[in-house]
Amino acid sequence: MDIIVSTIEMYLGYIGYVWAKSEQLAGYLGYTPDHEIIVSCVFMFLNSCIGIVKDIPFKVYHTFVLEERHGFNKQTIGFFIKDQIKAFVVMQVLMIPIVSAIIYIVQHGGEHFFLWLWLFCGIVGLALMTIYPAVMLRCSTNGPLRKSIEDLAASLKFPLTKLLVVEGSKRSAHSNAYFYGLWKSKRIVLFDTLLLNKGKKEEEIENKEDIGKGCTDEEVLAVLGHELGHWKLGHVNKNIIIMQANLLFNFLIFSYLFKFDAFYLALGLPKGKKPILVGLLVILTYVLAAYNVVVHYLMTVLSRKFEYQADAFAKNLGFADKLKDSLIKLNIDNLGFPYYDKFYSAWHHSHPTLLQRIEALKDSKKSKNGEKY
Numbered sequence: 268m269d270i271i272v273s274t275i276e277m278y279l280g281y282i283g284y285v286w287a288k289s290e291q292l293a294g295y296l297g298y299t300p301d302h303e304i305i306v307s308c309v310f311m312f313l314n315s316c317i318g319i320v321k322d323i324p325f326k327v328y329h330t331f332v333l334e335e336r337h338g339f340n341k342q343t344i345g346f347f348i349k350d351q352i353k354a355f356v357v358m359q360v361l362m363i364p365i366v367s368a369i370i371y372i373v374q375h376g377g378e379h380f381f382l383w384l385w386l387f388c389g390i391v392g393l394a395l396m397t398i399y400p401a402v403m404l405r406c407s408t409n410g411p412l413r414k415s416i417e418d419l420a421a422s423l424k425f426p427l428t429k430l431l432v433v434e435g436s437k438r439s440a441h442s443n444a445y446f447y448g449l450w451k452s453k454r455i456v457l458f459d460t461l462l463l464n465k466g467k468k469e470e471e472i473e474n475k476e477d478i479g480k481g482c483t484d485e486e487v488l489a490v491l492g493h494e495l496g497h498w499k500l501g502h503v504n505k506n507i508i509i510m511q512a513n514l515l516f517n518f519l520i521f522s523y524l525f526k527f528d529a530f531y532l533a534l535g536l537p538k539g540k541k542p543i544l545v546g547l548l549v550i551l552t553y554v555l556a557a558y559n560v561v562v563h564y565l566m567t568v569l570s571r572k573f574e575y576q577a578d579a580f581a582k583n584l585g586f587a588d589k590l591k592d593s594l595i596k597l598n599i600d601n602l603g604f605p606y607y608d609k610f611y612s613a614w615h616h617s618h619p620t621l622l623q624r625i626e627a628l629k630d631s632k633k634s635k636n637g638e639k640y
Contacts, residue, residue: 272321280535282545285313303374304367307544311366315358323351339602365391366544373525373543381518388518389511412462412484416455419488419584423495429454432462444490446498453498460600461487481600486593489586496580502573509569513562521550530554570617575627587628594624 276282289310290300298305330347334340342350368387376383413430420427433456446455462481482490497503524530525546532538534549581590598605598621605621612620619627 277534282549283531283535283537285317286310286536286540286542286545289313303542304370307366307370307542308363310542310544311362312359315355315362319351319355326351361395369547370543379522381515381522385511385515385518388514392510393507412487415484415488416491419491420455420495423499425495425498426453427455431456433458444487444494446494455491455494457487461490461597482593482596485589486596489581489589489593490597492581492584492586493577493590496577497573500573500576500580502577509566517551517555520555521547524550524554564614567614567617571613571619574618574624578624578628582628591625591628594621 286306289306292309292313293300293302293306296305300306327347330340330342331344369384372384372387373380416430417427419425431454444455444457444461446453460481525543526541528538528541530546530549531541534545536542536545578590581587597603603621607616607620618624
């Protein structure tokens, strides 16, 4: 669907039309088309508004038809609308200063502006990875499970500073667990759906479809053993390095191509009009499309390798059986399919299938290379 929509937009000169309207609206505010930063911010705002109109029918269908049909949706219409409004406002608050800074850097950064652009975006990306969850996640947990998690983290020298539980059940019945934070300040995040029925009697469960869902404390620890394996084996840092190297390459290509007239003429912009933001979007999205497909596949291959390694790490901690139980339970709770065509799975899935992971965990050796982590 995205391919069809983007092709129609290119054919009709959608981007050129929205840019012209942005210049017109900026003019009403007292700015000429030469004020590229202002026009670009207006362009981003208009594009976001149009994007909502394009995307909302698909989001409504996904949430209130597909997710509802299978018992995952927990949102009311009112909650859904508030979520969309908040997401839109947060996006504008973040994107307007970021877009302004990007254009300023390209305009004033000299011949090697791509290095400054890469440095800026890298810092912003790392900051958002740390600040956004810290602001949005506020629920903490106590009890025996907390003590077990803290003991596990301490045994691995994981610098745990906070354990949080997200009220994901207000939106969806899907489960998750992860950690975030930089250097010596890490936080572990559990979705309450992972612990959905922990300690509850059947009559206390509001939604009867949720009876029997959720993991035991030992199974949660096994899941966290897997997640901590990603940290101990340096998977997060490796991904960050790869992402930053890829970002630098993208900006380098942009610096060579963004003044090429044909890109802008093809999008319906008048001759000589070469907005930086439009050039960035076109080159990163369309010109590098084939490259991005290759990178996406290679990252999928690497991700699957990391998942096997994290499973082996949890197994070496003594969680093999409980990890298998949790994987089966989470697959059932999330209505996952245990088997896929191997070529389809290799292309589309960042994680091995359930059966592949269970088979790897059954291996009599402690790890695939015979080493102990």
